[in-house]
Amino acid sequence: QSVLTQPPSVSGAPGQRVTISCTGTSSNIGAGNDVHWYQQLPGTAPKLLIYDNDNRPSGVPDRFSGSKSGTSASLAITGLQAEDEADYYCQSYDKSLSGSTFGGGTKLTVL
Amino acid sequence: QVHLVQSGGEVKKPGASVTVSCKSSGYRFSDYSIAWVRQAPGQGLEWMGWIRTYNGNRNYAQNFRDRVTMTTEISTSTAFLELRSLRSDDTAVYYCARKPPNWDDIFVDFWGQGTLVSVSS
Numbered sequence: 250q251s252v253l254t255q256p257p258s259v260s261g262a263p264g265q266r267v268t269i270s271c272t273g274t275s276s277n278i279g280a281g282n283d284v285h286w287y288q289q290l291p292g293t294a295p296k297l298l299i300y301d302n303d304n305r306p307s308g309v310p311d312r313f314s315g316s317k318s319g320t321s322a323s324l325a326i327t328g329l330q331a332e333d334e335a336d337y338y339c340q341s342y343d344k345s346l347s348g349s350t351f352g353g354g355t356k357l358t359v360l
Numbered sequence: 361q362v363h364l365v366q367s368g369g370e371v372k373k374p375g376a377s378v379t380v381s382c383k384s385s386g387y388r389f390s391d392y393s394i395a396w397v398r399q400a401p402g403q404g405l406e407w408m409g410w411i412r413t414y415n416g417n418r419n420y421a422q423n424f425r426d427r428v429t430m431t432t433e434i435s436t437s438t439a440f441l442e443l444r445s446l447r448s449d450d451t452a453v454y455y456c457a458r459k460p461p462n463w464d465d466i467f468v469d470f471w472g473q474g475t476l477v478s479v480s481s
Contacts (some may be wrong), residue, residue: 306469348381349407351407
């Protein structure tokens, strides 16, 4: 059981906007710790998508954006494309674990 | 360009140990830390810990503290993960990944291709 809660799945049609939530507690996101997001395409290693809540690494399209408020964070994907179909994971530091932790992951299906 | 290349898959019996290597290129190895993350079949990502390459300081996740050792060899830009007393639920793909050197930065920006470790009697 992850201390960061993500919906198991989300879906959207091409061109639409979807959001993936990451809900934490006062021990992690609510304590002011940064949230990071990763995309994992089938059969490949994860890829950093968003770091420090809302920053995109070089090469990540601006269709991907992150935000954080209170004990939660969100990843938004606009202009959904077929190649966005993947698993998405949030990550943050947790004080009670004294280390990093990942959310359980969200499978995005492009209809 | 940054690359992390891991050693090949392993098959081990319960109770044995395994060592996975991760060779970095395309950046100065000692300027970054190396983290290890694993993923059991069909499951999510699990953080195992990280090591500062320039001084060997380590931060292990609670779940692995008594069974894991992370080391680095600066001369070859290689990091190593040793996991002992293997159990069947240690069957997973093990990833190494580059992490910023700051203690507070826990994100990883480049990943190895993964190493499948299978534990079975």
